[in-house]
Amino acid sequence: MGRGEVDDSLDRAFMALADPVRRAIVARLSRGPATVNELAEPFQITKQAVSRHIAVLEQAGLVTRTRDAQRRPVHLDAAALERLTGWIDRYRLDAERNYRRLDALLAEKEGRS
Template identity: 80%
Template sequence: MEETSDTPDDELDRAFLALADPVRRAIVARLSRGSATVNELADPFPISKQAVSKHIQVLEQAGLVTRTRDAQRRPVHLAPERLEALTAWIDRYRLVRESQYRSLDALLGSTGPGAPPHHHAPPPDKEHPS
């Protein structure tokens, strides 16, 4: 069981943070139907183009979109691999594995922030998620 097999913490940070904004999610949704330019992306939103440009930069730094150059236009394309990395992360924890692991790990030992936790062996409480 490897955590973060190919996705560093920073990248997960940026990717989740990028999707934590409705404007950026709408941009992703729109890009999934085809690439678009900044103006096209900015059009449906009541905010300035500069703000949308910033959103796109956030998405780009998160690895969720890429950009090419076509004259003065900078078309934006969705980069689905990063989205798959997110589902990969989530899928590791969607399934709550209970009984057998609980005895091993109720506490933890060696984890700093940013590193996935390991296990220890202290007094587990017996609450199960309904």
């Protein structure tokens, strides 16, 4: 995957997760696969609306659907979440290094005062 493709993939995933219903669906799927009906239960929206949310998550590469006889369970793609957390962690670690350097500089300055 080229740099632009990675950026597009991240953009789609973060945009998909910007919606609270989709985040709740991802949280539910983290416990295991579920059907649209099962995913729709806690929401005061139609099953069609839940299906549209799932389609957005699917387009973002965060979930997949399979066929199991008459059921079409939705599955969370854990590898996709790992890519997101990896991206976040890279910047979190950079920020932590910067804060540690700042703390060291401030401690050094206080020691001279």
